Amino acid sequence: MTAILELENHLGGRWSAGEGPDFTSTSPHDPDQVVAAGRSASTAQVDAALRSATARRRSWRRTPIHERATHLLRAADILDGEAAGWAPTMARESGKPVGECRGELARAAQILRYHAHQADAPAGTQFASPRAGERILVDHRPLGVVAVISPFNFPIAIPAWKIAPALVYGNTVVWKPPTSVAATADLLMRALEASGLPAGVLSLVHGDAEVGDHLVGAPEVDAVTFTGSTPVGTAIAARCAARGVPVQAEMGGKNAAVVLADADLDAAVAAVVSGAFRSAGQKCTATSRLVLHTAIADDFLERLTAAMAGVTVGDPEDESTYVGPLISASARDRVDAATSRAVEHGARLICRMSVPEGVRGHHCAPTVLEIASCDAELWQEELFGPVLAVLRTDQIDVALEAAASGPFALSLAVFGSDLGDVLDAIDEAGAGMVHINSETAGADPHVPFGGNRLSSFGPREQGASARDFYTTATTVYLQAVKR
Numbered sequence: 001m002t003a004i005l006e007l008e009n010h011l012g013g014r015w016s017a018g019e020g021p022d023f024t025s026t027s028p029h030d031p032d033q034v035v036a037a038g039r040s041a042s043t044a045q046v047d048a049a050l051r052s053a054t055a056r057r058r059s060w061r062r063t064p065i066h067e068r069a070t071h072l073l074r075a076a077d078i079l080d081g082e083a084a085g086w087a088p089t090m091a092r093e094s095g096k097p098v099g100e101c102r103g104e105l106a107r108a109a110q111i112l113r114y115h116a117h118q119a120d121a122p123a124g125t126q127f128a129s130p131r132a133g134e135r136i137l138v139d140h141r142p143l144g145v146v147a148v149i150s151p152f153n154f155p156i157a158i159p160a161w162k163i164a165p166a167l168v169y170g171n172t173v174v175w176k177p178p179t180s181v182a183a184t185a186d187l188l189m190r191a192l193e194a195s196g197l198p199a200g201v202l203s204l205v206h207g208d209a210e211v212g213d214h215l216v217g218a219p220e221v222d223a224v225t226f227t228g229s230t231p232v233g234t235a236i237a238a239r240c241a242a243r244g245v246p247v248q249a250e251m252g253g254k255n256a257a258v259v260l261a262d263a264d265l266d267a268a269v270a271a272v273v274s275g276a277f278r279s280a281g282q283k284c285t286a287t288s289r290l291v292l293h294t295a296i297a298d299d300f301l302e303r304l305t306a307a308m309a310g311v312t313v314g315d316p317e318d319e320s321t322y323v324g325p326l327i328s329a330s331a332r333d334r335v336d337a338a339t340s341r342a343v344e345h346g347a348r349l350i351c352r353m354s355v356p357e358g359v360r361g362h363h364c365a366p367t368v369l370e371i372a373s374c375d376a377e378l379w380q381e382e383l384f385g386p387v388l389a390v391l392r393t394d395q396i397d398v399a400l401e402a403a404a405s406g407p408f409a410l411s412l413a414v415f416g417s418d419l420g421d422v423l424d425a426i427d428e429a430g431a432g433m434v435h436i437n438s439e440t441a442g443a444d445p446h447v448p449f450g451g452n453r454l455s456s457f458g459p460r461e462q463g464a465s466a467r468d469f470y471t472t473a474t475t476v477y478l479q480a481v482k483r
């Protein structure tokens with residue numbers, strides 16, 4: 001048994017014991033094992049964090065962007081240095097296999113560096129004026145205090161990709177991670193703290209919905225960025241809209257891989273396995289739908305079933321585990337119930353891996369099921385688990401329609417070699433991201449990330465679009481007066 005980590009909130013530059021309700025994070029692999037314990041921030045403590053963020057707004061936005069960026073570069077070096085030591089704690093707490101945790105820590109460092117380097121990018125645009133002696137500049141000014149509400153499934157990378165641009169563009173931040181990954185959040189906070197950020201620039205408040213609710217409604221908050229479930233994201237977006245507060249909500253996905261008749265099948269199988277089962281399918285970008293061209297469907301499913309032998313379920317701290325547990329018992333029960341309902345309604349079981357004897361965590365068996373129509377619940381509902389629904393058709397239009405159907409439109413993968421088909425797929429996708437011959441999951445920090453419909457609300461994350469969200473454009477009409 002490893003010692004229980006005692007966690008505190010980080011308020012206005014100081015670690016402070018919470019004064020709200022107790023919380024613990026437990027290992028989803030071994031639910032009796034408490035990883036970390038602490039007390040949530042009370043409402044008064046969230047207010048104190050907001051006050052210090054407000055008080056620091058002016059001096060932080062007046063700090064040169066290159067100086068703000070150096071903090072992110074230092075934090076990135078710390079993350080790189082600590083990654084090997086921190087990955088097991090992250091795996092224990094989040095259930096994500098330890099190799100994926102190391103990958104995510106490296107990715108977080110890369111994200112911090114990308115945003116730090118935006119200090120060297122053009123800061124605005126100059127336009128000609130129709131009036132003599134005038135120039136028009138479009139300048140990008142910080143918004144003020146940003147509330148960051150991050151999810152459990154990328155406990156390091158997603159807060160990094162929100163906090164880094166918020167800070168580099170001159171905002172101060174109050175951050176609330178989920179308590180289920182509080183220890184992992186604590187690691188990122190320590191890296192950012194050790195970078196020497198001035199007090200009040202970044203505060204960490206632990207807590208659940210009550211703390212999140214309070215933060216979203218607080219008058220000091222100038223913008224909210226959220227990643228998590230669709231019901232919570234849309235509710236936050238509605239509340240922010242009512243107050244005129246810019247909001248960015250990254251929510252669900254029901255992403256398809258479409259495999260055409262002329263695809264490289266082995267490469268497609270590898271991408272589908274990774275897209276569907278890494279992180280136990282707990283990614284908004286996970287592949288949860290597979291559309292197969294009838295001509296290759298049986299062959300593909302045979303190869304997929306063979307490849308599933310490598311999709312081993314087990315302890316996330318074990319290097320050989322491919323699929324760890326889901327984050328909670330209720331998540332597992334929800335996914336298992338949906339899979340059973342699908343079978344009751346006639347879905348054909350293609351492959352179901354087993355959860356090894358003696359494993360007592362929130363594990364869920366990786367499952368592939370073939371369904372008859374895209375009205376099936378399994379095709380429409382986001383499960384956030386290791387379950388892949390398969391449809392077959394011999395018409396590309398039907399395939400693309402099935403792939404795009406439903407309330408989400410985040411990511412699409414198309415496997416094939418005919419350029420005409422591929423271009424049609426890009427045109428018809430409707431998704432925010434289209435992968436040609438690569439998996440639906442994954443994102444680079446220098447390009448926009450996000451989707452349409454109920455997948456995302458507000459400006460895209462990452463890349464140049466991060467600046468659009470974390471700043472507001474000021475159009476400056478600059479008339480020179482000669483005296």
Ligand code: UN1
Pocket residue numbers: 151153154158227250282283284285286440441442443
């Ligand atoms: C990825 O696919 O690597 O919560 C990133 C999520 C997304 C991030 C996915 N916002 O799953």
